[in-house]
Amino acid sequence: MLDLLAVQSSSTNATIITLAYTLILAFVLSSTIAWTYEKTFLGLSYSRNFVQGIVLSAVVAAMVMQAIGDNVGRGLGMMGALSVVRFRTSFKDPRDIMFIFAALGAGIGCGVYAWGAAVGGTIAFSCVAFLLSRTGLGTKHFFDGMLRFALPNEPKVRGQVEDIMKGNLKTFILITMREVDGGARLDVAYQIRLRATKPAAEILTLLSKVEGISDVQFMMQDATTEM
Structure with a gap:
């Protein structure tokens, strides 16, 4: 059985066995990081190529460090070679950059x-990533989503809608209101906070029963912010 301490000490001239151990370990660790990214991803723009890029970046980094070793000249040459290559890939999510850095x-x-x-x-890194994804650290939603519908421009109907929202929602704020059909109808949008005992589907059902209300829509806050 190969003595890992002996292999670790032979850093000047890497043998084939040492190189194999190094690249295999880099592959295993980067695969763990990529699996963690896949399991903790919360947005909508998931990319399979990015996950594979996490694995490949660690293998390349290990290969480059093996090639440089303790030689300063090789390090300077590698810096010059990499300065010629321009990486134009942009990361919209800072969290993605951290996973690339972890793999590197x-x-x-x-x-x-x-x-x-x-x-x-x-x-x-993997444990902290799982912990942050489960605890929701940094999440600050004052509202659960946006409720939008059209209703007749009549005081009676507006009163019924207000009673439903006051009795079934924790908080609601009118954000837009515009007249349509020559002022006969109103198109309104509210930012709302749901109660734990009142799901969104029940609110939509109650509003749909009011005579004259149409185009009832509810958009979750997560669907509009986690892109």
Whole structure:
């Protein structure tokens, strides 16, 4: 059985076995990071290519560090070569950048034989990512979504709608109101906060029963912000 401590100490001239251990470990750790990203992703713009890019970036980082080793000249040459290549991929989500950095860190750790730091860092990063996704840290929603519908421009109907919303919603604020059909009807939109015992479907059903109301729509806050 190969002594890992002996392999770790032979950093000047890497053998094929050492290189294999390094690249395999980089692949395993980056796959763990990619799996964590997949399980904790909350938005709508999921990309399979990005997940695969997380894995590939760690393998490339480990390979580059193996090629450079302790040679300063190689490091400067690698910097010059990378300066020629321009990466134009833009990241809309800062969280995606952190996953790329985590994969690069794991790959670099494997490439310089800091296997303990690479494994420990990957485990810690994955645990923190899962913890943040489950606790919802940073979420600050004053409202659950937007409720929109059209109703006759009559005091009786407006009173019925107001009674329904006061009796079944925790909070609601009128954000837009416009006249349609020559002022005979109103198109309104509210930001609303649901009660725990009153789901959105029940509110839509109650409003649809009011005579004259049409085009009742409810858009969740998550669907409009987590892009």
